[in-house]
Structures are given as structure tokens and as C-alpha cells.
Amino acid sequence: xxxxxSCEGLGRRYGRRTWGxxxxxxxxxxxxxxxxxxxxxxGKTTLLHLAAGLLAPTAGAVTVAGDVPRRRLNxxxxxxxxxxxxxxxxxxDALDAGRHLNPGWDRALATERIRRLGxxxxxxxxxLSGGQRAQVALTLVLAKRPERLVLLDEPLANLDPxxxxxxxxxxxxxxxxxxxxxxFSSHVVAELERICDHLVVVRDGRVRLVGDIDDLRQAHRxxxxxxxxxxxxxxxxxxxxxxxxxxxxxxxxxxxxxxxxGLDGAEPTFEELVLGYLDHDxxxxxxxxxxx
Amino acid sequence: xxxFIWRQHRWQTLWTLLLVALLYGGTVxxxxxxxxxxxxxxxxxxxxxxxxxxxxxxxxxxxSLVEGFVKQYGFTIPVFELxxxxxxxxxxSFIGAPLVAREIEQRTQLVAWTQSVPRRRWxxxxxxxxxxxxxVAGLAAxxxxxxxxxxxxxxxxxxxxxxxxxxxxxxxxxxALLAFALAxxxxxxxxxxxxxVGAALVGFLVLxxxxxxxxxxxxxxxxxxxxxxxxxxxxxxxxxxxxHAIPYHPAGQFWPLxxxxLAVLLLLAAGLLTLGWYATRTRxx
Numbered sequence: 001x002x003x004x005x006s007c008e009g010l011g012r013r014y015g016r017r018t019w020g021x022x023x024x025x026x027x028x029x030x031x032x033x034x035x036x037x038x039x040x041x042x043g044k045t046t047l048l049h050l051a052a053g054l055l056a057p058t059a060g061a062v063t064v065a066g067d068v069p070r071r072r073l074n075x076x077x078x079x080x081x082x083x084x085x086x087x088x089x090x091x092x093d094a095l096d097a098g099r100h101l102n103p104g105w106d107r108a109l110a111t112e113r114i115r116r117l118g119x120x121x122x123x124x125x126x127x128l129s130g131g132q133r134a135q136v137a138l139t140l141v142l143a144k145r146p147e148r149l150v151l152l153d154e155p156l157a158n159l160d161p162x163x164x165x166x167x168x169x170x171x172x173x174x175x176x177x178x179x180x181x182x183x184f185s186s187h188v189v190a191e192l193e194r195i196c197d198h199l200v201v202v203r204d205g206r207v208r209l210v211g212d213i214d215d216l217r218q219a220h221r222x223x224x225x226x227x228x229x230x231x232x233x234x235x236x237x238x239x240x241x242x243x244x245x246x247x248x249x250x251x252x253x254x255x256x257x258x259x260x261x262g263l264d265g266a267e268p269t270f271e272e273l274v275l276g277y278l279d280h281d282x283x284x285x286x287x288x289x290x291x292x
Numbered sequence: 293x294x295x296f297i298w299r300q301h302r303w304q305t306l307w308t309l310l311l312v313a314l315l316y317g318g319t320v321x322x323x324x325x326x327x328x329x330x331x332x333x334x335x336x337x338x339x340x341x342x343x344x345x346x347x348x349x350x351x352x353x354x355x356s357l358v359e360g361f362v363k364q365y366g367f368t369i370p371v372f373e374l375x376x377x378x379x380x381x382x383x384x385s386f387i388g389a390p391l392v393a394r395e396i397e398q399r400t401q402l403v404a405w406t407q408s409v410p411r412r413r414w415x416x417x418x419x420x421x422x423x424x425x426x427x428v429a430g431l432a433a434x435x436x437x438x439x440x441x442x443x444x445x446x447x448x449x450x451x452x453x454x455x456x457x458x459x460x461x462x463x464x465x466x467x468a469l470l471a472f473a474l475a476x477x478x479x480x481x482x483x484x485x486x487x488x489v490g491a492a493l494v495g496f497l498v499l500x501x502x503x504x505x506x507x508x509x510x511x512x513x514x515x516x517x518x519x520x521x522x523x524x525x526x527x528x529x530x531x532x533x534x535x536h537a538i539p540y541h542p543a544g545q546f547w548p549l550x551x552x553x554l555a556v557l558l559l560l561a562a563g564l565l566t567l568g569w570y571a572t573r574t575r576x577x
Contacts, residue, residue, distance in 0.1 A: 049577060053406070054402060054406065054577045056573075056574070070410060070411070073406065073409070074408035078402070080399060080402035080403065080406075082399075084398060084399035084400050084403060085403060086398065086400050097295075097296050097407075100295045101408060102407055102408040103408055104408075137403070144407070144408070
């Protein structure tokens with residue numbers, strides 16, 4: 001089965017020098033729920049825009065189900081950061097727009113969802129709260145019925161906890177039915193663990209880590225020991241942090257034999273794994289770059 | 293797509309049609325009054341067999357009457373000659389500039405271009421639909437002004453219909469489309485609406501002056517011949533009569549030159565819309 005999303009040496013340059021994203025190679029199988037994590041300005045949005053066909057790659061290639069994104073528009077759902085929508089349109093008009101612009105539109109789903117959320121269909125979108133607007137944007141995506149890929153750029157930022165859970169449940173129900181993969185960026189690491197089975201970490205325009213979360217956790221160890229122990233160990237350290245005379249490092253290795261005098265090793269939690277790869281505050285010489 | 297374009301642009305469309313209707317009303321009013329006044333002068337015997345007013349004041353009783361007519365309707369020349377191209381420029385710029393730029397400012401291009409309609413079709417459909425409305429509005433304005441000049445030209449207030457070359461007939465449609473295309477392209481490049489409106493207005497006036505002058509001078513002309521060296525009254529001239537040959541366009545050239553000018557404006561508009569598409573494709577996200 002072809003990948004829902006496949007990037008091969010994908011890069012996008014802004015201006016002459018600045019790369020928003022560089023050398024990105026990853027495969028996302030159908031039906032996966034993928035967390036896209038990275039600090040601000042890391043390249044998450046660039047990657048999502050490339051996958052949605054909004055940007056053309058400067059280097060490499062991106063395909064959705066084997067074809068370039070702009071030829072798969074009806075199979076890709078996309079919600080941009082802050083869920084922009086035409087402020088002067090009424091909610092019902094926005095849904096009508098979705099109906100007229102998408103052949104596979106599920107009208108019943110759209111009207112039912114808006115009704116259940118208690119959003120007045122006659123209200124102008126500009127008068128809605130940020131969360132309500134996000135709900136309308138998400139409704140547009142759900143009713144479009146994207147079959148291959150759903151791309152969400154921090155979709156939950158404006159939602160309250162109940163609305164988050166409600167949306168995620170719906171999203172995953174819909175995607176299980178169609179077999180679409182979901183790729184969404186978020187800062188709320190704790191929330192991602194519960195719903196995602198795949199992880200992509202981006203930093204400084206490069207993909208640092210890609211893979212199934214369980215596999216990734218098994219392939220890493222968090223090791224604590226005396227200050228500056230990684231200097232001598234010679235292990236592939238991802239990042240290390242010294243607090244109160246003890247150095248804790250995230251190390252790439254699956255084996256349990258990775259121990260030494262005074263060292264405690266354990267499988268990292270999801271959060272430790274993500275933060276380990278996001279950490280900028282690495283002592284010089286301890287950083288071991290991992291490119292996926 | 294059609295429904296969506298109508299939903300997004302219906303107020304612009306209505307405003308444009310309202311403006312053109314006002315222009316229409318104004319011209320009809322002036323035409324009716326001018327025709328009445330001319331009939332009045334005709335009844336007094338101040339209109340010649342050929343249909344023009346006795347300018348030289350003969351017969352004597354006509355002198356002040358003719359002067360009064362000219363005073364009353366002389367205003368129409370600058371008002372319409374300058375007003376109509378300006379109106380077309382304003383309508384075209386204000387409708388064209390937000391077409392792409394407003395979407396970028398609101399970030400709604402991210403929504404519009406991730407629906408199932410490809411970006412190219414979005415652009416072509418929008419430009420074609422809005423451009424068609426502007427073309428109709430421009431043709432209507434041109435027709436109104438052309439009708440307006442007839443009693444006045446016949447009455448002799450405006451020597452010839454060449455005075456109305458840039459404001460009547462086919463040119464307003466071309467002007468509206470050129471201003472629109474320029475505004476679309478500048479908007480897509482600058483990614484901001486208001487600066488695009490300003491730049492499009494200035495750019496349009498420059499383009500209009502340059503192309504208008506070019507069409508006047510670079511097309512085939514006739515030359516005055518001796519011994520009087522003067523061009524006919526209904527000629528289009530841009531040099532003073534002297535004792536040598538000067539170029540001019542005879543009255544029969546009016547419609548051929550209108551078509552030529554329209555073609556030049558439309559070609560420019562098409563080129564600008566292509567640039568606008570290029571910017572939309574490469575710079576708009």
C-alpha cells in the first residue's frame with residue numbers, strides 16, 4: 001500500500017539563504033496518527049504547507065498517495081494555523097462554499113455538527129470566538145471527507161479541553177473509516193501521547209526523528225549519572241542536561257547492556273523522548289545530531 | 293466555484309453597476325436637456341442646414357443664445373473626458389487589488405487553495421467572472437458617453453467626437469479591464485490591498501497616457517496639404533496649424549482607432565494578468 005505521505009530529500013528555501021525545511025525524508029503509512037513536534041520556527045508549518053500543495057518544493061519531492069499534492073487536493077484535508085476563514089461570510093455560507101468547492105461534500109455531517117456545537121448558522125464568521133471559528137474550519141475539513149491525508153496546523157490551540165476531546169474523537173472516527181493518515185502539529189506534548197502512534201520531530205528546518213512511538217521509545221534510554229559522564233562514555237548521546245551535579249542524557253540505544261558504574265538507565269517516557277530531541281540547551285560536545 | 297465567486301463579489305458587482313447606472317442617469321439627463329436646448333435654438337433659426345450652430349454670431353440674435361448654450365454645456369467636456377477614465381481606474385483598481393491580496397492578508401488563501409478546486413482554476417474563474425462584469429460596466433459607460441457627445445458635437449460645442457476618444461465608445465471597457473488587471477497583478481506581488489490600490493491607480497494613469505499617445509501618433513496618419521495647410525474641423529490633431537504639413541486623423545478613423553486602442557489595452561491587461569498568476573503561484577503562501 002502506498003504511503004499516505006512521502007517526502008524525499010524535501011526542502012523549501014525562503015529568499016536566497018533561509019531554508020524553512022531541509023533534507024526532509026519520511027514516510028507516513030495510511031491510517032497513522034502522527035504528531036509533528038518542534039519549537040516555533042522549526043519548519044512544521046512549512047512541511048504542512050508543502051504536503052498540502054500550497055508551497056512548491058525548492059528541492060526534493062513530496063507525494064500524497066503516490067502523486068503530487070496539487071493533484072490530490074480532494075483527498076487532502078488542511079486546516080491552517082489559527083483556522084483562518086472569510087470573516088464576512090456567514091457560517092452557513094462557509095459550509096455552502098465547502099459544498100460548492102468539494103465534490104465529495106457531506107452536507108448532513110456539516111449541518112449536524114454545526115448544530116450540535118451550538119454555532120448559529122446565521123452568524124458572521126468574524127463575530128465568532130476563536131474556538132468556534134476553529135470548529136467551523138474543522139467541520140469544513142471533516143465534511144470534505146479527505147480519504148488520504150489530514151493536515152492540521154495546531155488545530156487545538158483555540159479549543160477548550162472538552163472541545164479538544166470531542167474533535168479528536170470525531171477526527172479519528174472519520175479517519176478510521178476512510179483510512180486517512182492524520183498529521184498534526186502541536187505544542188501540548190502530554191496530549192499527543194494519548195492519541196498519536198507516530199512521531200516526527202523537527203528542529204531548525206530539519207527532521208530529527210521519525211518513527212513509531214513504541215519503537216522509538218525502545219530504541220532510546222534515559223541515563224542518569226555523575227556530572228559530565230557522557231564525555232567519557234562514547235555513547236550516541238542525543239542531548240544531556242546537568243542539574244545539581246547529576247547529568248541526565250537521552251541516549252540512542254536499544255540494548256539493556258547500556259550501563260556503567262554509577263549510571264541508571266530506563267526507557268524514556270514519551271515526553272522525555274520528545275524533549276530530548278527538542279533540547280537546545282545541550283552542552284557543547286555532547287550533542288549528537290540524529291538525522292532521520 | 294461560480295456560486296462562491298458571486299458570494300464573495302456580489303457587493304462589488306452591485307456597487308459597480310450602481311455607479312454605472314448613476315453615470316447613465318447623469319448622461320441621459322444632460323442629453324435630454326441639451327437636445328431640448330438645441331431644439332429651442334433650431335426653432336429660433338440658429339442652427340445651420342448642416343446641423344451645427346452659427347458660431348460667428350450671424351444672425352445677430354443668435355450670438356448670445358449660442359454663447360449661453362456653450363456656457364451651459366461646456367462643463368460636460370472636462371467632466372466626462374477626465375471623469376470616465378478616472379471612474380474606470382478607480383472601479384478597476386478597487387475591485388482588482390483585493391482579489392488576491394485580501395485573501396493573503398486574511399490568510400484565507402490557505403483555505404481557498406486547499407479545497408478540491410485547483411489554484412489555477414480559482415484564479416482563472418475569478419478573474420474571468422469579475423472581468424466580465426467590469427467589461428459590461430465599461431461598455432455601458434462608453435455607450436452612455438458616446439450618446440452624450442452626439443447632440444453636443446452636432447451642436448458644435450465640442451468641435452468633434454475626437455474629444456471623447458478616451459471616455460466614450462469602446463475605450464472605457466478597455467480602461468476598466470486594464471486597471472483591474474494591473475491591480476490584480478500588483479496586489480498579488482505586494483500581497484497587500486491598499487498599497488496595491490495606490491500603485492495600480494498611478495500605474496494605470498501612466499500606462500493610459502503612454503498608450504493613448506502611442507495610438508494617436510504611431511498609427512497611420514494623414515498630412516495637411518497646401519496652400520491652406522489646415523486640417524478639417526472634425527480631425528484629431530496634436531500640432532497647431534502652420535504653414536507646413538502637420539499629421540492628423542480624419543473623422544473616418546474614429547472607430548478603427550477605437551478598436552486599435554481597445555486591442556492595445558486588452559493585450560496589456562492579458563500580460564498583467566499572466567504576471568498576476570505567476571505571483572499567485574509562487575509568492576502567495
